[in-house]
Amino acid sequence: PSVMELAAHLEQQMPAGETLSPDVAPEPVVVPVPTPAPVALQVSEPLPEPEPEPEPEREPELEPVQPAPGNAPYDVPVTAVREDRVAVVGMSGRYPDAENLRQYWANLRDGRDSVREVPADRWDMSRYYDPRPGRKGKTYCNAMGYLQDADCFDPLFFNISPAEAEGIDPQHRLFLQEAYRAFEDAGYDPASMSRMKCGVYLGISGNEYSFLLSGDDDQEDTVATSSSNAIAAARIAYFLNLKGPAIALDTACSSSLVAFHLAQQALASGEIDIALVGGVSLYLLPGTYVRMSGARMLSARGQCRSFDQGADGFVPGEGVGAVVLKRLSDAEADHDHIHGVVLASGTNQDGKTNGITAPSANSQMDLFRSVYDRYGIDAASIGYVETHGTGTTLGDAIELDALSTVYRERGVAPGACAIGSVKSNIGHTSAAAGIAGMHKVLLGLRHGLLVPSLHVETPNELLDSDDCPLTVSRDLRFWEARNGHELRRAAVSSFGFSGTNAHVVLEEYRHA
Numbered sequence: 001p002s003v004m005e006l007a008a009h010l011e012q013q014m015p016a017g018e019t020l021s022p023d024v025a026p027e028p029v030v031v032p033v034p035t036p037a038p039v040a041l042q043v044s045e046p047l048p049e050p051e052p053e054p055e056p057e058r059e060p061e062l063e064p065v066q067p068a069p070g071n072a073p074y075d076v077p078v079t080a081v082r083e084d085r086v087a088v089v090g091m092s093g094r095y096p097d098a099e100n101l102r103q104y105w106a107n108l109r110d111g112r113d114s115v116r117e118v119p120a121d122r123w124d125m126s127r128y129y130d131p132r133p134g135r136k137g138k139t140y141c142n143a144m145g146y147l148q149d150a151d152c153f154d155p156l157f158f159n160i161s162p163a164e165a166e167g168i169d170p171q172h173r174l175f176l177q178e179a180y181r182a183f184e185d186a187g188y189d190p191a192s193m194s195r196m197k198c199g200v201y202l203g204i205s206g207n208e209y210s211f212l213l214s215g216d217d218d219q220e221d222t223v224a225t226s227s228s229n230a231i232a233a234a235r236i237a238y239f240l241n242l243k244g245p246a247i248a249l250d251t252a253c254s255s256s257l258v259a260f261h262l263a264q265q266a267l268a269s270g271e272i273d274i275a276l277v278g279g280v281s282l283y284l285l286p287g288t289y290v291r292m293s294g295a296r297m298l299s300a301r302g303q304c305r306s307f308d309q310g311a312d313g314f315v316p317g318e319g320v321g322a323v324v325l326k327r328l329s330d331a332e333a334d335h336d337h338i339h340g341v342v343l344a345s346g347t348n349q350d351g352k353t354n355g356i357t358a359p360s361a362n363s364q365m366d367l368f369r370s371v372y373d374r375y376g377i378d379a380a381s382i383g384y385v386e387t388h389g390t391g392t393t394l395g396d397a398i399e400l401d402a403l404s405t406v407y408r409e410r411g412v413a414p415g416a417c418a419i420g421s422v423k424s425n426i427g428h429t430s431a432a433a434g435i436a437g438m439h440k441v442l443l444g445l446r447h448g449l450l451v452p453s454l455h456v457e458t459p460n461e462l463l464d465s466d467d468c469p470l471t472v473s474r475d476l477r478f479w480e481a482r483n484g485h486e487l488r489r490a491a492v493s494s495f496g497f498s499g500t501n502a503h504v505v506l507e508e509y510r511h512a
Contacts, residue, residue: 001352086264086342087331087509090186092178093321093439096145096426105443107425108451109476114426115145115302115315122146123286133300139289143302145317145427150174150282158239164226169209172232174320175202175280179236182276182322186336190240199244199272201263202233203255203279205431212284236276244272250431253388254347254496255279256321257434261345261502267327278322279432289316299391304428306389306421307396307472309458314390317427321435323442338509340442343489344375350499357497359395364402364493364501371503372410379410380483382417382505384450384473384490386437389421390428391455399495400462404470412469416482420453420473434494434502441490445508448488450479486510 091101096114098104107114118125122144130138153173155165158180165173179200183190210227225231233248245266251258256279263275283289292298299305299313323339331338348367350360372379388399407417422440423429429436444450450473459472481488488508495501 001354085328086267086325087328087336088323088339088342088442089326089331089336090182090184090188090324091322091339091439091442092181092185093319093435094147094174094178095319095321095429095436096147096317099148101439101443104439105447108422108440108443109447109449111452111454111476112425113303113454115143115304115317117142118144118289119146122284125286128286128290131300133293133296137290139286139293139298140300141289141293141298141302141313141315143299143315143427144283145315145319145425145429147174147282147318147320150318153177158235167213167226169207169227169232170284171204171207171209171280171282171320172226172235174282175204175232175278175322176235176239178280178320178322179276179278180239182278182324183240186324188324194241195243196274197244197272198237198240198242198274198276199263199266200233200237200242200246201259201275201277202229202246202248203250203257203259203431203434204229204232204248205250205252205255205281206288208282208284208288232280242276244275251500251502252496252498253390253428253430253433254494254498254500254502255431255434257438257492257494257502257504258347258496258500260323260434260438260504261347263325264342264345267325273326273330275325276322277325277435278320279429279435280320281430281432282318283316292316297392303455304389304391304421304423305455305457306387306391306424306453307400307419307460307463308391308456309460311391311393311396311460313392314423314428317423317429319426319429319432319436321432321439323435323438340445341507341509342504343507344371344377344505345503346371346374347500347502350501353499356499359398359495359497360499361398361402361405363499364399364495365406367501367503368403368406371505372406375505377505378483378485379407380412380416381481381485382489382491383479383482384418384420384441384444384488385470386441386490386492387419387421388433388493388495389419389423389453391421391423395495396460397462399493400460400470403493404462404468407469408467414467414469415471417469417471418450418473419470420451424454424456434492437492437494438504438506441492441506444479445488445490445506448479450477452476 125142129142133140207227229248233246237246260277263277266272304314305311350363353360492504
């Protein structure tokens, strides 16, 4: 992003024994010393608080590349938040070719590709499809991982009139249904939820349905609330009389995983006693495809070829999912069924990069380091990472570089950590991408299996080095615990094109 940061980076790459000439020495010394070194030392060591964020103290993004200095600022708070663990006690979801999580797991286990041609009930793709990229008003991608019966809804069950339901964005309706099912999976009678300090955190991006309704005079009186994403999060709170915050948030592709992190923080601070976290995404307008094709974001082959050397973009996907969270101590005291335990989570922002949608390898590395250091996570204990893995040339390369760099410097053995992306099965579900990956990992922990990531014919060249700690999970195999730990561990990443990144570490649960 800047010449000064480039100069600092070049200085870091110099061999340790090399001596700078007097003519060269002053300039690199001036660049890093005034800002990063004093701030990192003054802020990280004296503070006794449990949650000091290391990111702001080291402004130059390239500073964390140095292993020794990069680890020092996190020494104090390593164990400060290790007891703030959260349990997943309920979950539900719908994804392409899967009406529930049981079918979802069967598809993942069997390596099923659930991407199809865009159905006619969405729009007439023949009017917009042209395989030649760059055609104005056209899209060169005609594939989608879509939800069947996304328009079906029982309004009377939720005390909504049929007339009002027709004006409600189907994303709202889908999340309302899966949220209710997630509470059922957790074993909660809806009547018992009244006045409970339950927070609702929903990742949702876009409201295309409002554009479909525009011009329909019969619906004008319902659009004000029916297309509001704030209402999307509030409907389940209204129906069950929940008293925690109801928050809809949009950080693009990382929305639902950022929502997950905020829910964990609220539970840890005691602001709420239970949390509902979810994400939902539908594609209803052909214009979205046209615009993404204009930006060359989509795959011409109609496949998310995550971490394949021939990756050429992503395929849009749809999905809706929800999880119910409680503090682990409360869940054990209440004898809840526990699907998995959240060990750590964190978020950060790319800041200024080469373009507002361009990802930053340095920010991703900084996020991994800060999450593992703040929560005392041994990277070598993580046997699988559900990556963001969109199948774009730039995104895959940056994610592989960032993850392999951090894992290599933390002693993860070559090929020891498996990676994959559910986008290769169902497409990129945008705001629901994080929750889709979360469900995949939780189901894998339950069954003790690593499922195949699809469409990898020739692995990305960054995976070829002899010391690369990552390997793509291409076959169904038993999931073993790593590095002497008895319990399986996994991580989930989501990186929004807005620059907001999220990373979560999960562990399987066993009764003591």
